[in-house]
Amino acid sequence: MPIYEFRCNECQRTSSFFVRTVNDPLNPVCASCGSSNVERCISSFAIHKSIKTIHEESGEPTMFPKNPDYYRDPRNIGRSTEKRLKELGVDMDSEEYRDTFAGVKETIAAAREGEMPKTLKDQL
Ligand SMILES: [Zn+2]
Numbered sequence: 001m002p003i004y005e006f007r008c009n010e011c012q013r014t015s016s017f018f019v020r021t022v023n024d025p026l027n028p029v030c031a032s033c034g035s036s037n038v039e040r041c042i043s044s045f046a047i048h049k050s051i052k053t054i055h056e057e058s059g060e061p062t063m064f065p066k067n068p069d070y071y072r073d074p075r076n077i078g079r080s081t082e083k084r085l086k087e088l089g090v091d092m093d094s095e096e097y098r099d100t101f102a103g104v105k106e107t108i109a110a111a112r113e114g115e116m117p118k119t120l121k122d123q124l
Contacts, residue, residue, distance in 0.1 A: 004028070006038035014041070040089065078108035 004017045008030035015031035015038070029036045081104060085092060092101040 005041050006030070007041050008033060008035055009037040009039060010035040078111045081108060 005014055006017065006028045007014050011030060011033045013030060013032040015028065017028050027036070028038050028040075030038055082092075085101075085104075090097055090101075092098070092105055
């Protein structure tokens with residue numbers, strides 16, 4: 001379950017929100033003062049949870065997309081992962097996240113070369 005953190009521009013406090021999916025409409029207000037003048041920030045915990053979600057949804061055989069051929073094209077695996085990270089406001093190439101996402105980038109690069117992630121290859 002993704003967790004979003006928002007910092008209030010009025011009182012500078014941080015509030016956490018749980019959402020079921022990243023597509024859930026989100027109208028966060030500050031838990032301390034009720035202001036809607038809040039900015040999203042991402043905690044390391046939220047990133048950790050999100051990477052797990054990304055792996056479950058894009059690389060593991062537990063995901064069953066509507067089009068069963070979608071993940072037979074390994075290029076789509078990298079695409080959905082990058083899209084998800086972009087939605088989270090994460091730049092994999094930035095200095096801050098480069099180390100964190102080194103493995104993810106390797107997997108994407110391998111997929112782009114046409115190499116299926118191991119778990120998926122076994123399933124297919
Ligand atoms: Zn506030």
